[in-house]
Amino acid sequence: MKKASPxxxxxxxxxxxxxxxxxxxxxxxxxxxxxRHDLLGSLAHARMLAQVGVLTRSELGAITRGxxxxxxxxxxxxxxxxxxxxxxxxxxxxxxxRRAPAGAKLHTGRSRNDQVALDVRLWLRDEIxxxxxxxxxxxxxxxxxxxxxxxxxxxxxxxxxxxxxVYFAHHLLAYVEMFQRDRExxxxxxxxxxxxxxxSGALAGSTLPLDREFVARELGFVxxxxxxxxxxxxxxxxxxxxFAVEFCAxxxxxxxxxxxxxxxxxxxxxxxxxxxxxxxxxxxxSSLMPQKKNPDVAELTRGKTARVIGNLVALLTxxxxxxxxYNRDLQEDKxxxxxxxxxxxxxxxxxxxxxxxxxxxxxxxxxxARDPLLLATDVADYLVKNGMAFRQxxxxxxxVVARAEQLGRPLDRLTLAEWQAVHPAFGADVADVFDxxxxxxxxxxxxxxxxxxxxxxxxxxxxxxx
Ligand code: ARG
Numbered sequence: 001m002k003k004a005s006p007x008x009x010x011x012x013x014x015x016x017x018x019x020x021x022x023x024x025x026x027x028x029x030x031x032x033x034x035x036r037h038d039l040l041g042s043l044a045h046a047r048m049l050a051q052v053g054v055l056t057r058s059e060l061g062a063i064t065r066g067x068x069x070x071x072x073x074x075x076x077x078x079x080x081x082x083x084x085x086x087x088x089x090x091x092x093x094x095x096x097x098r099r100a101p102a103g104a105k106l107h108t109g110r111s112r113n114d115q116v117a118l119d120v121r122l123w124l125r126d127e128i129x130x131x132x133x134x135x136x137x138x139x140x141x142x143x144x145x146x147x148x149x150x151x152x153x154x155x156x157x158x159x160x161x162x163x164x165x166v167y168f169a170h171h172l173l174a175y176v177e178m179f180q181r182d183r184e185x186x187x188x189x190x191x192x193x194x195x196x197x198x199x200s201g202a203l204a205g206s207t208l209p210l211d212r213e214f215v216a217r218e219l220g221f222v223x224x225x226x227x228x229x230x231x232x233x234x235x236x237x238x239x240x241x242x243f244a245v246e247f248c249a250x251x252x253x254x255x256x257x258x259x260x261x262x263x264x265x266x267x268x269x270x271x272x273x274x275x276x277x278x279x280x281x282x283x284x285x286s287s288l289m290p291q292k293k294n295p296d297v298a299e300l301t302r303g304k305t306a307r308v309i310g311n312l313v314a315l316l317t318x319x320x321x322x323x324x325x326y327n328r329d330l331q332e333d334k335x336x337x338x339x340x341x342x343x344x345x346x347x348x349x350x351x352x353x354x355x356x357x358x359x360x361x362x363x364x365x366x367x368x369a370r371d372p373l374l375l376a377t378d379v380a381d382y383l384v385k386n387g388m389a390f391r392q393x394x395x396x397x398x399x400v401v402a403r404a405e406q407l408g409r410p411l412d413r414l415t416l417a418e419w420q421a422v423h424p425a426f427g428a429d430v431a432d433v434f435d436x437x438x439x440x441x442x443x444x445x446x447x448x449x450x451x452x453x454x455x456x457x458x459x460x461x462x463x464x465x466x
Contacts, residue, residue: 016084027331028081030338031088035074037122038088039067041115042096042106044218045198048211049108059102066100067092087331089115109210111202113238113326118198120337122219124247125193127341132186134348135254136465139176141352143461146172149360150458153369153440154275156449165374165436168275168365170449171264173457178257185250193243196221200234203325239325241315244337248312251344252305258347259305262298265358269295274364279357282350297354301347308343311336369436372412376401378433378442379411386425396423 017025043064050060070092073079085091089112097103146169156166196216199205216228223229231237268275278295286292314336318329376397383393400422404411407418412434419426432438443450 022084022086025086025328026083027087027334028083028085028091031116031331031334032081032091033338034088034119034123034334035092036071037119037126038092038115039071040122040219041118041198042092043067044215045110046106047218048214049105051214052209052211054108054208055102055105059100059105062100062102063096063106066096066103069099070095087112087116088119109201109206109208110198111200111238113202114197114200114234116330117200117238117240118196118219120244120334121193121195121197124243124337124341125190125220127345128186128190128193128247131251131254131341131345131348132183134345134352135179135183135186138348138352138355139179139461140465141355142172142176142179143458143465145355145358145360146170147458147462149362150455152360152362152365153436154365155368155371155374162368162371162374164377165369165439166449167440167451167454168360169458170454173454173461175257175261176461179254182250182254182257185253186247189243189246189250192246194221194223195229195231197231197237197240200231200237203235203238205234235325239322239327239330241319241330241333244333245312245315245319248308248315248337248340251340252308252312255305255308255344255347258344258351259302261351262295262302265298265354266295266302269298273368274361275368276361277359278354279359282354282357297350301351304343304347308340311340372410372434373401375434375436375439376411378439379430382430382433383423383425386427388425396425399423 016022046055046060046063046067049055050057055063070079079095081091082094085094093103093106096106146167149168152168153165154168154171155162156164156171196212196219198215198219199210199212212230213228216222216230221229231240265276265278267273269278278298280293282295282297283293284296286294315333318332318336322329379400380390380393380397383396384390388396400414400419401411403418403422404414407414412431416426416428416430419430437451440449440451444453446453
């Protein structure tokens with residue numbers, strides 16, 4: 001009989017796969033980054049095996065030391081990953097068995113199918129926490145930028161046409177709300193990631209008396225009630241990637257929010273708007289046009305959203321035709337997942353840093369916000385307050401706007417006679433409608449861009465975000 005290789009499936013096969021096949025099927029070139037979580041999972045599994053009497057104390061000691069040494073070696077960049085050992089799991093197990101013969105017992109009652117499900121869940125828990133933190137830091141940056149320019153008013157837009165005045169801070173706080181929901185989605189996703197699949201074996205559990213609750217507790221798979229959270233169906237546990245899809249969906253939505261914010265920054269920093277300037281460090285020049293300063297960070301944040309959305313679609317497509325249970329197709333989940341986590345996290349981080357380096361052109365904002373047409377709806381409201389039906393008021397103000405256009409004068413430069421020529425309901429006090437400061441103070445509804453309300457929202461977010 002040929003000598004047993006340090007890992008797994010050697011008995012059944014006369015020789016290893018052809019080089020081309022190995023290159024096609026290996027995953028260690030990307031899943032190596034699960035090493036820390038793989039070691040953690042192995043450590044917990046080994047402790048459990050000792051607990052139930054499969055490993056002796058000294059075997060557990062040898063395995064523990066071996067795993068720790070391997071971790072230190074990887075950390076120091078001295079570990080040699082071998083593609084012929086296929087994936088991170090077999091690389092680490094082989095390295096352990098070389099050090100400690102007891103390593104050959106580590107895979108007792110375990111399959112790479114429940115092992116990889118475990119590793120990805122452990123890894124994702126950390127990623128979710130990190131992404132949620134970056135998202136919160138971005139929220140803080142938005143609130144701070146808004147608070148630094150609390151008095152600045154800009155036109156709000158619909159259809160990219162000037163609509164009504166809003167505080168610059170109100171516009172930014174809209175994104176704070178979006179990112180808050182992103183964090184809530186990540187948090188909900190975390191709850192479903194935080195379930196321990198280990199003990200599900202290849203697909204059908206194990207005949208050995210494993211202690212699943214022990215492993216779950218060791219690895220922090222514990223609910224808010226303090227009870228261990230175990231997957232309840234072994235077949236589901238090894239083939240479920242819902243949690244990965246959910247993460248990619250939540251992250252994709254976060255990326256879409258980043259992309260929209262990027263688009264606003266790009267527009268605002270154009271000469272046409274000129275509301276803000278983005279610091280040089282977050283822009284680049286043109287190789288040809290000497291005057292150019294391009295908002296590349298914002299553009300790439302918008303652009304990279306495409307791949308994040310693509311990753312979500314790739315995962316859904318990967319899963320849709322899979323028969324139960326584990327299929328090797330599932331190995332394709334990792335690069336999509338890694339790319340999403342890396343891309344969105346970097347996007348959140350860079351956006352927060354860039355916002356800290358944005359200057360606001362208060363004069364250009366004020367000039368745009370002074371456009372009296374932004375207050376046409378307020379004029380209609382004025383008529384409504386004087387008893388006119390809104391539909392009629394809308395029509396009357398439309399006629400005034402047309403008249404002003406005819407006269408070639410801004411709306412707030414019409415004489416009382418000109419107002420009254422359109423409708424006698426107008427009084428001299430219509431001029432007050434165009435006092436922007438008063439107009440902003442009038443917006444008192446919860447969630448409206450009024451002076452007091454925006455101040456209240458800024459304070460609320462500052463407190464909530466710490
Ligand atoms: N590299 C594999 C993956 O990422 C690990 C599980 C392999 N299991 C198997 N039975 N071949 O999904």
